[in-house]
Amino acid sequence: MQYKSQAVAKPYFIAAIALFVAQILFGLIMGLQYVWGDFLFPYIPFNVARMVHTNALIVWLLMGFMGATYYLIPEEAETELASPKLALAMFWIFLVAAGLTVVGYLTVPYVRLAAMTGNDLLPTMGREFLEQPLITKLGIVVVALAFLFNVTLTVLKGRKTAINTVLLIGLWGLAVLFLFSFVNPHNVVRDKFYWWWVVHLWVEGVWELILGSILAFVLIKVTGVDREVIEKWLYVIITLTLVTGILGTGHHYYWIGTPEYWQLIGSIFSALEPIPFFAMTLFAFNMVNRRRREHPNKAATLWALGTGVMAFLGAGVWGFLHTLSPVNFYTHGTQITAAHGHMAFYGAYVMVNLTLISYAMPILRGRAANSNKSQVAEMWGFWLMTVSIVFITLFLTAAGILQVWLQRVSENPLPFMVAQEQVSLFYWMREWSGVIFLIGLLVYIWSFFIPGEEKAAA
């Protein structure tokens, strides 16, 4: 590694992957509860397992983004991090806070947790993905501020590139929009309206800036293509992202009590949302085809290409599938949404994190790339996880289509629970795909323990 302070990225990556394992284990528990309703009841009810599953995902992706930032900012800015000590301190605070929050979810009834953690002072809990106790949310703000202070200062004293500029805009946007998690009006319509300012404007807005800049960084490194070319692409992609994504928020405003013009605006702009993802796929393949060097880390290149393809499929195609308001009228809040969510998160954010980890981790461990044997194992992990997420998505889509038909379209619409029983075959198949996913993840982790060749880092 070029800069000593890049080393702070390593604990972030390790903790991120540990939380990834927790996320998948709780996903498997939930998948099983879909077909074996009283599994672990009443000790780990579904809602608790789900909080751990989704919150572990969010936290590990954020940890990954932070690690990625600490790794790439010094190289881009061509200077050491402003304060590696602060970065490490924040790592431990973030990890302990996340750990305590999960322990709280698992050991205390949620209503007690709310009472114990000051929810009465400012009620923010109990809204999807923002279930964290008030003190955890405040902790996240502190960690985010210290992190932004650290990386912004680093960029200000060093070289400013398109990559670190776009990354900083993405990270600042992420932090500013998180403040809306403290907004919780009594009015359900307004509550939901501003809730999406965190949820949608994160994953279909500022996170894509982070994704784009991380991908651009790795592509420069593994292909050797001119920075000028890659940075131009980056700007084009993020322009398309925000031009479509900001008003694309409208696709969440169809049925929550907001005016009906959102159906038109949301349909038009979200129909355009696949375009930036398509551009990203073209970008990744184009750069790899024009590569000027054979980087020894083949696995990282595979992850980068995979990110383009899977983000396009999951976020682009599966998103478009149910984004037009006449379609969404029938599919809203069904397994179709779950199908899209799984593939979109994996394809875009899980994979971009694993792309950077794949590229950076060998260097952090003192070698340009892992041994061939290790890379082969890592690629097995890639294919097992990627193929099984495709199957999870397909099975959930099948379950969703049937659910829509049985519960909302057929002549005698069935009650929710009756319809659920009818589609349980697909839930079983999803669960088995999930088991394969876990195996893929274990293979991926195992690849880290296969010894590397003694070759000095580039």
Added chain:
Amino acid sequence: MSEAFTTSTARNIFYGGTLFFLLVFLALTYQTEQSIPQRDKREMLTDPKVIAGKKIWETNNCIGCHTLLGEGAYFAPELGNVVKRLGSEEAVKAFIKSRPPTGIPGRRSMPQFNFTDQQLDEIAAFLKYVSEINTAKWPPNIQG
């Protein structure tokens, strides 16, 4: 991409385009705030039971299994229209009250929350309020 299209052109289009659509979004937000009083039944919020009910809804993490107006988890039925589906607030309260503490063998079970009668009134009042919101005729039918 031709030579005329430089990185700085691309950068300027990014800043300009983003700013423009951000302003449009904020203008539409303002317009939405102006027009939702006709749709969101805010007059029902003068009833402290509805506000208390929302807090019960949140602090028991109901969204972790159910959807409300289609958002949330997909493990248990939609509750935006549950008062209409079960017929009355009384029926909703009776359902919540009757959940067996150890669950129903083999089936998805709702926990027994041991709400007081007052809490049951509040949660029912909250669900009643949500069912009155004008949701552009969603869900497609009473099954949610």
